[in-house]
Amino acid sequence: MGIEGIGASVVRKEDRRFITGKGRYVDDIKIIGMTYAHFVRSPHAHAKIKSIDVEAAKAMPGVVDVLTGQQIVDDKVGNLICGWAIHSKDGSAMKMGAWPAMAPETVRFVGQAVAVVIAESKNLARDAAEAVVVDYEELPAAADIKAAIAPGAPQLHPEAPGNIVYDWEIGDQKAVDEAFGKAANVVSFELTNNRLVPNAMEPRAAIADYDSAEEHFTLYTTSQNPHVARLVLSAFYNIAPEHKLRVVAPDVGGGFGSKIFIYPEEMVALWASKKVGRAVKWTGDRSEAFLTDAHGRDHVSKAELAFDKDNKMLALRVTTHANFGAYMSLFSSSVPTYLYATLLSGQYNIPAIYTEVIGVYTNTTPVDAYRGAGRPEACYLLERLVETAARQLKVDPAELRRKNFITQFPHQTPVIMAYDIGDFNASLDAALKAADYAGFPARKAKAKAEGKLRGLGFSCYIEACGIAPSKAVGSLGAGVGLWESAEVRVNPVGTIEILTGSHSHGQGHETTFAQLVADRLGIPINQVSIVHGDTDKVQFGMGTYGSRSAAVGMSAIFKAMEKVEAKAKKIAAHQLEASEGDIVIENGEFKVTGTDKSIALPMVALAAYTAHNLPDGMEPGLKESAFYDPTNFTFPAGSYICELEVDPGTGKTSFVSFVAVDDFGRLINPMIVEGQVHGGLVQGIGQALLENAIYDDTGQLVTASFMDYAMPRADDVPSFKVSHTETLCPGNPLGVKGCGEAGAIGASAAVINAITDAIGNNKLEMPATPDRVWHAIHAA
Amino acid sequence: MYSTNYHRPSSVEEAVALFGKGSDPKYLAGGHTLLPVMKQRLAGPSDVIDIAKIPGLIGVEASADALTIKAATTYYDIMHNADVKRTIPAIAHLTSVLGDPAVRYRGTIGGSVATNDPAADYPAAVLALNATVKTNKREIPADQFFKGLFMTALEDNEIITAISFPIPAKAGYAKMRNPASRFALTGVFVAKHKSGEIRVAATGASQNGVMRVGVIEEALKANWSASALDNVKVSDEGLMADIHGTSDYRANLIRVMAQRAVDAAG
Numbered sequence A: 001m002g003i004e005g006i007g008a009s010v011v012r013k014e015d016r017r018f019i020t021g022k023g024r025y026v027d028d029i030k031i032i033g034m035t036y037a038h039f040v041r042s043p044h045a046h047a048k049i050k051s052i053d054v055e056a057a058k059a060m061p062g063v064v065d066v067l068t069g070q071q072i073v074d075d076k077v078g079n080l081i082c083g084w085a086i087h088s089k090d091g092s093a094m095k096m097g098a099w100p101a102m103a104p105e106t107v108r109f110v111g112q113a114v115a116v117v118i119a120e121s122k123n124l125a126r127d128a129a130e131a132v133v134v135d136y137e138e139l140p141a142a143a144d145i146k147a148a149i150a151p152g153a154p155q156l157h158p159e160a161p162g163n164i165v166y167d168w169e170i171g172d173q174k175a176v177d178e179a180f181g182k183a184a185n186v187v188s189f190e191l192t193n194n195r196l197v198p199n200a201m202e203p204r205a206a207i208a209d210y211d212s213a214e215e216h217f218t219l220y221t222t223s224q225n226p227h228v229a230r231l232v233l234s235a236f237y238n239i240a241p242e243h244k245l246r247v248v249a250p251d252v253g254g255g256f257g258s259k260i261f262i263y264p265e266e267m268v269a270l271w272a273s274k275k276v277g278r279a280v281k282w283t284g285d286r287s288e289a290f291l292t293d294a295h296g297r298d299h300v301s302k303a304e305l306a307f308d309k310d311n312k313m314l315a316l317r318v319t320t321h322a323n324f325g326a327y328m329s330l331f332s333s334s335v336p337t338y339l340y341a342t343l344l345s346g347q348y349n350i351p352a353i354y355t356e357v358i359g360v361y362t363n364t365t366p367v368d369a370y371r372g373a374g375r376p377e378a379c380y381l382l383e384r385l386v387e388t389a390a391r392q393l394k395v396d397p398a399e400l401r402r403k404n405f406i407t408q409f410p411h412q413t414p415v416i417m418a419y420d421i422g423d424f425n426a427s428l429d430a431a432l433k434a435a436d437y438a439g440f441p442a443r444k445a446k447a448k449a450e451g452k453l454r455g456l457g458f459s460c461y462i463e464a465c466g467i468a469p470s471k472a473v474g475s476l477g478a479g480v481g482l483w484e485s486a487e488v489r490v491n492p493v494g495t496i497e498i499l500t501g502s503h504s505h506g507q508g509h510e511t512t513f514a515q516l517v518a519d520r521l522g523i524p525i526n527q528v529s530i531v532h533g534d535t536d537k538v539q540f541g542m543g544t545y546g547s548r549s550a551a552v553g554m555s556a557i558f559k560a561m562e563k564v565e566a567k568a569k570k571i572a573a574h575q576l577e578a579s580e581g582d583i584v585i586e587n588g589e590f591k592v593t594g595t596d597k598s599i600a601l602p603m604v605a606l607a608a609y610t611a612h613n614l615p616d617g618m619e620p621g622l623k624e625s626a627f628y629d630p631t632n633f634t635f636p637a638g639s640y641i642c643e644l645e646v647d648p649g650t651g652k653t654s655f656v657s658f659v660a661v662d663d664f665g666r667l668i669n670p671m672i673v674e675g676q677v678h679g680g681l682v683q684g685i686g687q688a689l690l691e692n693a694i695y696d697d698t699g700q701l702v703t704a705s706f707m708d709y710a711m712p713r714a715d716d717v718p719s720f721k722v723s724h725t726e727t728l729c730p731g732n733p734l735g736v737k738g739c740g741e742a743g744a745i746g747a748s749a750a751v752i753n754a755i756t757d758a759i760g761n762n763k764l765e766m767p768a769t770p771d772r773v774w775h776a777i778h779a780a
Numbered sequence B: 001m002y003s004t005n006y007h008r009p010s011s012v013e014e015a016v017a018l019f020g021k022g023s024d025p026k027y028l029a030g031g032h033t034l035l036p037v038m039k040q041r042l043a044g045p046s047d048v049i050d051i052a053k054i055p056g057l058i059g060v061e062a063s064a065d066a067l068t069i070k071a072a073t074t075y076y077d078i079m080h081n082a083d084v085k086r087t088i089p090a091i092a093h094l095t096s097v098l099g100d101p102a103v104r105y106r107g108t109i110g111g112s113v114a115t116n117d118p119a120a121d122y123p124a125a126v127l128a129l130n131a132t133v134k135t136n137k138r139e140i141p142a143d144q145f146f147k148g149l150f151m152t153a154l155e156d157n158e159i160i161t162a163i164s165f166p167i168p169a170k171a172g173y174a175k176m177r178n179p180a181s182r183f184a185l186t187g188v189f190v191a192k193h194k195s196g197e198i199r200v201a202a203t204g205a206s207q208n209g210v211m212r213v214g215v216i217e218e219a220l221k222a223n224w225s226a227s228a229l230d231n232v233k234v235s236d237e238g239l240m241a242d243i244h245g246t247s248d249y250r251a252n253l254i255r256v257m258a259q260r261a262v263d264a265a266g
């Protein structure tokens, strides 16, 4: 309704602040008497700490205190937790190695904090950190999955023999074995999903401020979910009870998952603030971000897909080793299990699936959710497998997919997920048309004549978003419920504040959430403001990740709005002496249908707060809240087609076109959706062509700066052709599915399938650097 | 960054005098090499002597035989300079594919040549064009200037004042960029001098920094055309191997980039 309602490409309200440099990030906040923290970090991937000498550092100018890992353990600050319990095949619980916020005895990855200097300035803290003398006894390191599971490998944690976190399975192994037994064709494949460094534009930061009079802490932090941070800090880390801890996540410059987790630095800042009696600020730099932000992906998999003689899929068998790094980060355990293996059915009708996932400790930075979290790994594996199958079976890749698409909904896959709705043919058709698939052979021939290798690759992805039904995730081991809360406050003058537990760190909630209200009431979005990111303002919330803010967060707002509207209608009916059932809301007015009688929203609000003339027994005020717990995941899906050229002389890839057709259900703000798709695609392309976190044998991160870690730049990516098909999600009142992760999930397989098509060699791992592609051309 | 003393002299003489007084001084030009290193605390000079604003170090001059670019001229000014584009367009091109806009607004030719990064672009032009590096003390021919990774013939306090390039009959530069840093994964500068001499220099390839490529020079001497290099075999001995490219890949790039540079040179 209205030009700023649902479906309108309204310009983002928050952008004025961001593009004029008026954003307020954690590092912009200054507190009187604030001190600065600098961490002393391990240069070794695996070592025993024989001793730490802090005396020289303590004597340096401007140093307030130097604190060590042993002290934080002595003070009984809790070890970091992993919030999703996964059980191995044999029923045993996952093996948790102890992770204190600073290492007292053993360091297990390069960059792990062992001590912290608190000083009067950032530079003085850094100076003194260089004077802390740590005597290490180096231990052999296991720097990757292969090294960690090899016989005789260095052991990281006494709790985890063989460096195995868990050995988990899903699906019906017997049914799969039987299906393979009668298969006409089997396609098999081994592949790596490369490790990525999230690299949000704003590095992590925290300010902890302890008030000794009130015994109260305030934590300003770069978080995607401040309430979850407060919950974990209170319930598990012994920092303070919840009512004595306020967590504020102000403007946050991107997260991509990496800012979901509660990190050691925040815990140390809180603990240190109480110890030194002053506020403590820590602002990470880019090097610290590379070494300590949770990384993403890092799988090694073997997969086999069985077909019958008509090229119908019969069964899928997958074994995946997932690298968790040195410790289990907050949500890490769920990523290669319930966010990965449950999506391995893709868009296809696969009667039987069996997957084993072996979680492995290595002497590397912890790995956790990163944009897409598990689903990109599933899509990449399956879509490369399907493309490989098409080549092996000598059938058109689009036709092979079409033949196996799920067309009836709801559809129960063999791996938990019940797809509610979709139309996979529609998005594939639209993509084929947009990509001019029919004209591709001619274009390929022309390119060949010009000395270029041209290829085309598909990726038909599905993902599970709107995370997630609390009861369902609870039964799968989640430590929290994944509902969302909202409060709608109508002020006496009729302006509106929406308090939400979702957190915006680039998504544009201040605009889209306001659009929902504008749509329902027919008022301009500038009369609505969105309040989020402060546990003192918003009662509770689960935060933003897993493309959940529209599907879950906005659904909570929807529910609260319904309650507000119901009460407002009662007041309007009373004022207009009409019956409640005759009141409709239009253009900010409450009207009696079929008459010219109406009362404007501000007058209704004023009546609610003056309370001079309300219906008998009605409480004053106009404010309602709601909790929304989703009934199912949502299932965004789409078809991506990538066409590119490879320069045989250099192995360099150049895009010709990239078509993305997504079904996100209803679009609230198509411009913002398109922006989300672009960002996701760039991250997917980044993974496919450029990004790679490489460790050497000793566990040193070789790609620890942008000089070696290739982030995609604007000229690395094409101008995208983005469009949409629409099946409305039946699971939530808005019919939305979520759009934040799709691009990152679907893009990489399309790119690699296109390159391997171009060069005629399927043996190619991500990132497909020019060097690797050139070698693959010459090995073909 | 460690604390340091910043100076802005207005002449080369003043800069050298300041240098003499510091305990561990450094000249600063565009800062795109020195400042990142200082920020990471890998360098902590006592004094930073900013020579980028010295008027005598900025500008471009062209005669019939030579193009002279003064040391503190920025990449941005070089690539947009009419004399550069007219006399040696390959230099304008090389500069346009160097770094990114922020680097080009600040970085200087003198800083680049003084640094002699093994993957930097300018050293290839200096070597292939047989340029002369002019300093406050002397003139150094290109063949004697580059001394291996990050090493040059410069003395500690010596300041490059200008680079003088003989204007060639033909010249071209082709670069395969490192996907992360955008330095040269391998870049090749080819030059056909008015004397008929052929000089070809590759950067980003050798373990010892910028180098001449004899096999390519010979092939081009026989026949100045890209196709003359089709079957030339460049050895990968002594070439760099890292996460961005193996040595055989770089050997291939030397040939392919040389072909593209010849095509560009015409």
Ligand SMILES: Cc1cc2nc3c(=O)[nH]c(=O)nc-3n(C[C@H](O)[C@H](O)[C@H](O)COP(=O)(O)OP(=O)(O)OC[C@H]3O[C@@H](n4cnc5c(N)ncnc54)[C@H](O)[C@@H]3O)c2cc1C
Binding pocket: B026, B027, B028, B029, B030, B031, B032, B033, B034, B035, B036, B051, B071, B072, B097, B098, B099, B100, B103, B106, B107, B108, B109, B110, B111, B112, B114, B115, B117, B119, B120, B121, B122, B154, B158, B159, B160, B161, B181, B182, B183, B184
């Ligand atoms: C992101 C990024 C990308 C880059 N990409 C490229 C690229 O693609 N190709 C490339 O070639 N380079 C690249 N560079 C490096 C860039 O060209 C630097 O600017 C250059 O190497 C140094 O020049 P400067 O003027 O910035 O020198 P500074 O950093 O100021 O100085 C570097 C060193 O040279 C010395 N010095 C400077 N001027 C003189 C002088 N006149 N006489 C004697 N000594 C002097 C200084 O004392 C210092 O030791 C890149 C840099 C960055 C940060």
